Amino acid sequence: MVPLWMFLAVAAALFSIGVFGVLARRNAVAILMSVELMLNAVNINLVAFWRYSETGTDLLLNGYVFTAFVLIVAAAEAAVGLAIIITVYRNRRSVIPEEARALKG
Amino acid sequence: MELNAISIGFVVFTIFTLGGAIGVVTTRNLFQGTIWLMVSLFGVAGYFILLSAPFLAAVQILVYIGAIAILITFAVMLTRSIARIKERYIRLLPSFIGSLALFLILLLGVTVPIFGAHAPDSIPDYVASTRDLGAALVDENGYVVPFLLASVLLTAAMIGAIFIARDETA
Numbered sequence: 683m684v685p686l687w688m689f690l691a692v693a694a695a696l697f698s699i700g701v702f703g704v705l706a707r708r709n710a711v712a713i714l715m716s717v718e719l720m721l722n723a724v725n726i727n728l729v730a731f732w733r734y735s736e737t738g739t740d741l742l743l744n745g746y747v748f749t750a751f752v753l754i755v756a757a758a759e760a761a762v763g764l765a766i767i768i769t770v771y772r773n774r775r776s777v778i779p780e781e782a783r784a785l786k787g
Numbered sequence: 788m789e790l791n792a793i794s795i796g797f798v799v800f801t802i803f804t805l806g807g808a809i810g811v812v813t814t815r816n817l818f819q820g821t822i823w824l825m826v827s828l829f830g831v832a833g834y835f836i837l838l839s840a841p842f843l844a845a846v847q848i849l850v851y852i853g854a855i856a857i858l859i860t861f862a863v864m865l866t867r868s869i870a871r872i873k874e875r876y877i878r879l880l881p882s883f884i885g886s887l888a889l890f891l892i893l894l895l896g897v898t899v900p901i902f903g904a905h906a907p908d909s910i911p912d913y914v915a916s917t918r919d920l921g922a923a924l925v926d927e928n929g930y931v932v933p934f935l936l937a938s939v940l941l942t943a944a945m946i947g948a949i950f951i952a953r954d955e956t957a
Contacts, residue, residue: 683910684797687897689834692801694893696808696827698886703812705882708875711817711862715824718855719808722831725843733838734910743915743923747930749843750920753850754937758944760855764862765952771866772954 689730697723710767710777714760721756725749796837803830815875817863825856842917 696719703716732745770782807827814820828851835844876882923929 684794684837688797689838690897691894692804692834694890694897695805696831698890698893699805699808699812701889702882702886705885706876706879707812708877709817711859711866712811712820714862715811715820715859718824718851719811719827722804722828722851725847726831726834729835729838729840729843733840733914743920743929746840746843746915746920747923747933749840750846751933751937753843753846754941757850757855758940760858761944761948762951764858765948767862768865768952777866 686730686734689726693723693726693730696720696726708778710770710779711764713779714763714767717763718756718760721752725752728752793837796833800830800833800837803827803833805830818860821856821860821863824859825852828852828856839914842920 700716700718700720700723703719704713707713707716728745728749732742732749735742735745767777771777774781776782804827807823807825807830810823811820811827814823828847832844832847832852835841835847924934925931
């Protein structure tokens with residue numbers, strides 16, 4: 683069986699790639715895709731810790747259920763985020779986050 | 788790590804996940820970026836199979852590859868302004884150095900037991916099945932309250948997305 687730290691190392695690499703995409707990309711859709719990568723890295727961590735934890739006699743489902751809820755929140759986040767991006771694009775003809783500063787004081 | 792089906796699968800899914808992720812953050816064409824995102828999410832679904840969570844792998848493929856990636860594809864097609872964006876990146880060097888430093892810190896944290904003992908290399912034989920998950924989701928001592936809250940959240944997100952993206956001039 684693959685040891686736990688290898689899953690965690692892959693999740694760390696995936697999270698770092700997502701951080702790089704969020705910080706460096708200019709297109710808002712690309713930034714949202716990078717956020718999805720980071721959420722997936724967290725999911726790998728949650729499932730790996732759940733699988734490798736000693737349960738004893740009673741069943742522990744915390745990691746499993748938490749991952750399912752992260753999936754649900756990610757779906758909601760993608761729907762609302764893409765709706766905001768499309769609205770900003772319709773008003774400003776731009777998908778660059780720095781150009782959407784109508785709310786800036 | 789001995790050579791068996793699980794370790795070979797781990798290597799293959801690692802190539803899928805990290806290769807797809809690098810494709811997402813480096814590709815110029817966002818439509819290709821969506822394809823790379825699907826490859827990466829497929830690799831993550833493979834990890835869920837290796838970690839004996841087949842339900843999560845199925846949900847990952849249905850929700851992420853089936854719904855979110857298609858949604859992102861629609862958003863890419865609806866916001867075509869690739870000609871206006873001259874450069875792909877801003878703050879390229881600081882972002883790269885920062886994320887590389889973050890990766891090294893995380894790698895140190897997961898390989899060197901600074902904050903506690905190592906996790907056991909052996910894993911429990913018995914693992915909760917999808918049937919246990921379904922029972923726990925509707926158990927009043929389990930997760931029934933977050934389950935109901937998740938349905939409320941999904942409804943609110945759906946109404947909000949329709950309301951935000953509505954064309955007010957039409």
